[in-house]
Amino acid sequence: MDRRQQKTRRAIFQAFNxxxxxxxxxxxxxxxxxxxxxxxxxTFYSHFETKDALLKxxxxxxxxxxxxxxxxxxxxxxxxxxxxxLQEKITHLLYHLKDNQxxxxxxxxxxxxxxxxRYFKEYLAAMFEQYPESIRQDVPREFAINHLVGxxxxxxxxxxGQKMKMPxxxxxDCYLKLTGYxxx
Amino acid sequence: MDRRQQKTRRAIFQAFNxxxxxxxxxxxxxxxxxxxxxxxxxTFYSHFETKDALLKxxxxxxxxxxxxxxxxxxxxxxxxxxxxxLQEKITHLLYHLKDNQxxxxxxxxxxxxxxxxRYFKEYLAAMFEQYPESIRQDVPREFAINHLVGxxxxxxxxxxGQKMKMPxxxxxDCYLKLTGYxxx
DNA sequence: TTGATAACGAACAAAGTGTTTGATATTATC
DNA sequence: GATAATATCAAACACTTTGTTCGTTATCAA
Numbered sequence: 001m002d003r004r005q006q007k008t009r010r011a012i013f014q015a016f017n018x019x020x021x022x023x024x025x026x027x028x029x030x031x032x033x034x035x036x037x038x039x040x041x042x043t044f045y046s047h048f049e050t051k052d053a054l055l056k057x058x059x060x061x062x063x064x065x066x067x068x069x070x071x072x073x074x075x076x077x078x079x080x081x082x083x084x085x086l087q088e089k090i091t092h093l094l095y096h097l098k099d100n101q102x103x104x105x106x107x108x109x110x111x112x113x114x115x116x117x118r119y120f121k122e123y124l125a126a127m128f129e130q131y132p133e134s135i136r137q138d139v140p141r142e143f144a145i146n147h148l149v150g151x152x153x154x155x156x157x158x159x160x161g162q163k164m165k166m167p168x169x170x171x172x173d174c175y176l177k178l179t180g181y182x183x184x
Numbered sequence: 185m186d187r188r189q190q191k192t193r194r195a196i197f198q199a200f201n202x203x204x205x206x207x208x209x210x211x212x213x214x215x216x217x218x219x220x221x222x223x224x225x226x227t228f229y230s231h232f233e234t235k236d237a238l239l240k241x242x243x244x245x246x247x248x249x250x251x252x253x254x255x256x257x258x259x260x261x262x263x264x265x266x267x268x269x270l271q272e273k274i275t276h277l278l279y280h281l282k283d284n285q286x287x288x289x290x291x292x293x294x295x296x297x298x299x300x301x302r303y304f305k306e307y308l309a310a311m312f313e314q315y316p317e318s319i320r321q322d323v324p325r326e327f328a329i330n331h332l333v334g335x336x337x338x339x340x341x342x343x344x345g346q347k348m349k350m351p352x353x354x355x356x357d358c359y360l361k362l363t364g365y366x367x368x
Numbered sequence: 369t370t371g372a373t374a375a376c377g378a379a380c381a382a383a384g385t386g387t388t389t390g391a392t393a394t395t396a397t398c
Numbered sequence: 399g400a401t402a403a404t405a406t407c408a409a410a411c412a413c414t415t416t417g418t419t420c421g422t423t424a425t426c427a428a
Contacts, residue, residue: 004394004405026210026236029384040407045386052210114298139358146342147335147362154334158326174323178331180364188374188425213415224376229417 009047011037013058020106025055025115055107059119062104066096086131086181087172090152093127094168097156101164108160117153124149134181148179193231195221197242204290209239209299239291243303246288250280270315270365271356274336277311278352281340285348292344301337308333318365332363 015037019028030051034041048054084092097104107116128134128148136144152175159171199221203212214235218225232238268276281288291300312318312332320328336359343355 002395002405008406030386031384041385042387042389042408043406046405050386136362139361142342143339143358144362146338147359150338151331151335154330154337155327158330174327175331177323178320178328178364180362186374186426192375214417215415225416226377226418226420227375230374234417 008039008043011039012044012047012054013061016054016058017103017106055115059107059116062100062107063119063123065103066100086134087176089127090172090175091168094171098164098168113157117157121149121153124152134179151175151178192223192227195223196228196231196238197245200238200242201287201290239299243291243300246284246291247303247307249287250284270318271360273311274356274359275352278355282348282352297341301341305333305337308336318363335359335362
């Protein structure tokens with residue numbers, strides 16, 4: 001990818017993120033993004049078809065960045081072991097979110113988090129699928145997964161709203177207590 | 185309120201609801217609502233300041249209609265007793281949603297349910313507050329409530345997506361099983 | 369019946385959208 | 399370092415949408 005493209009893409013993402021911290025997605029115009037990013041109109045449209053496509057691309061980038069290579073060896077909270085408990089997994093995920101706070105604040109702050117949350121829930125569902133023992137058998141499977149996903153997503157949203165001041169370990173601990181599984 | 189106003193308001197709501205069943209809120213224009221409702225442009229703006237205000241008004245109306253007078257004596261699933269168990273309360277709520285399916289399908293179907301869900305969650309939080317025994321004490325209060333609200337909201341969303349085919353009693357039963365409270 | 373007022377339609381400025389153009393600047397590659 | 403490719407830019411464009419205004423008509427409450 002051309003350096004110029006990368007630079008432009010980054011400028012647009014950062015500008016968009018700054019705007020998202022201030023106002024809702026619906027109320028942001030392409031023109032504002034252009035001004036904030038200092039990018040030409042035609043350039044923007046050569047990168048993204050629409051404003052929705054921009055948000056989607058940004059969410060995808062964030063997910064790739066945060067969750068794709070889950071095993072970082074350079075971070076202080078390292079999980080180089082190949083398989084972890086659900087507790088570890090969740091804690092790890094929360095740490096990643098916290099590490100990338102500045103990059104994701106826009107998409108998930110205020111009232112603009114819906115789309116991000118939609119993607120997030122998809123990711124969570126896939127995550128819980130990897131822990132079959134966390135999924136209760138006495139209710140329909142989808143119901144059980146939805147329960148895990150919904151409550152966890154809500155917890156994360158709240159945690160972010162609180163500026164992530166509660167330690168990830170404690171969030172994970174509270175969450176797992178409420179699901180009724182102590183050692184999964 | 186003037187009959188003409190009521191008629192116009194209803195026409196706009198219904199048209200908007202029909203459109204919401206087909207496409208996302210963001211992609212619906214005022215012009216489309218005007219055409220669908222067969223209402224003049226200036227008339228629309230004399231009723232609602234913006235499209236957002238329309239959605240908000242519609243959500244409010246729905247909540248008033250469904251939840252304000254919770255004790256219906258004319259419905260088959262009557263709860264005329266003054267206090268009920270959480271299980272009964274939830275079942276009752278689901279029945280109300282089902283009864284008003286045609287009126288609410290638009291706002292809560294597809295991808296358009298975010299705003300409704302936001303209001304819905306506020307309502308749910310207040311509801312759970314009325315059942316102190318449902319709120320666990322071993323985690324921060326807000327955390328516990330969020331857990332109840334998030335998982336229930338997700339369950340309802342899923343249930344609606346399934347065209348409400350699962351009986352309300354069963355939904356309530358599954359939900360309460362997963363929260364760990366059998367007889368609250 | 370009559371005064372009040374809601375709805376209408378047409379027209380309007382303003383803002384936003386998405387595309388096209390040709391010139392300019394930057395980049396990868398030879 | 400020269401060259402070919404291409405990303406960016408600015409300007410202009412047709413188009414849609416928005417929200418307001420105004421004079422007319424239709425409906426309602428009394």
